Amino acid sequence: MIDHYAVLEKNLIAVDCVIFGYNISDKELKLLLIKRKFEPEYGKWSLPGGFVKRGESVLGAACRVLYQLTGLKDVYMEQSSAWGDVNRDTGGRVITISHFALINTYKLDPVMIEASSAHWRSISRIPKLIFDHKKIVDKAHRQLIDRIKVKPVGFELLPEKFTLVQLQDLYEAIYQRTIDKRNFRKKIISMNLLEKLDEKEKETSKKGAFYYRFIPQRYEDFKRQGFYFNLDVQ
Template identity: 55%
Template sequence: MSHGSFYANAPRHLVAVDCIIFGFEDGKLKLLIIQRKVDPLEGAWSLVGGFVQEDESTDHAAIRVLRQTTGIRDIYMEQLRTYGDANRDTGARVISLAYYALIRISEHDRMLAQEHGAHWLNLHQIPGLIFDHNTMLNEALERLRDKAKFHPIGFELLPEKFSLPQLRNLYEEIYQRPLDKRNFRKKILAMDILEKLDEKDKSTSKKGAHLYRFDRKKYDALTQHGFVFEI
């Protein structure tokens, strides 16, 4: 059999990317989802996604989809895994590569998101999503929790300046449980990746809470080498 006939007789499948886009706002971990504008299931809630084009890699497809929906070019993202059940998509035989992304909500283009019918919802507000998208979300959350144990992730989700209560709140949202204030403060400061500023956040009390920012070099070093942050 020639190479040409070998490829010609092979089955043809569509390849898609689906993006689980997390953001953090008003003390809540949020997910960006859209209402589908096409059949099947027009009007149903979906993750942000699209098909991989002939001239692009799957990573570039995910970057394109993220940029088209949020307006942000430099986004932290990682491939989650491949979803390939034969009947996962009711429209056609589609193999999907899922990516999870972390963005600062304040930096995304709200008008652009609205044009795509995209909405930020708190995790407990997430409705039933199409196909296997709820499974993708749950597995992305598990990956995020594992990631948070061994690598810092706050830089991608928090504003440049933040308080320790805000940082703790982020981890509470990721783990979906309360954390001991003293223990968290002790462990996070021991990591030596925070720079204390001569500014305070007085939005929650008169005394206020000191603001911090990440030391980028130390943060990047921990991102590369990892640590154990059991909380």
């Protein structure tokens, strides 16, 4: 193929991943951060990222970064924003395209995380990050809040089986506010997207709470019939 643009100026293009996870026990939304392994800013806290390679799509690069860090594929991944200020990276001109991913921390291999010197940090206690990574995180977080209201993506952050209490705790952690228990349950149950299991979670209470399961197929079916997911509840 002729390269029509051969004489034009090229730039470094990167991807950065804002990887969200959730811990059921401490009810906190987490971020997977790394200590940077190259100059500049060696050893500083950073979002996992990498440069887009030849023959690799931007989304592909983001998925590769995530895979190399976590060993996970088929993860919920959404493009967030492009960051193109001239001096945003002190190591040279780099344009980055941020993405956010939602992962189920229970699927994660702790050995792999350890090896890549990645660490989960609570969203409310993020260490100082390099460059404009804090802004990137904030934007992704706002996007997550918007998204989880109108798309059933919360389940990506939970194990296959979860209780309604756990689901509500997750929403409260993301919204950073409390939600009325009865209103929340009424709304999510009325959507008919969950299946109640016969099994109970008995670790956190004597009575135990019934497990539920999200059924993606039902969501797809309802959506085709004009149904809109909405869990923006007080």
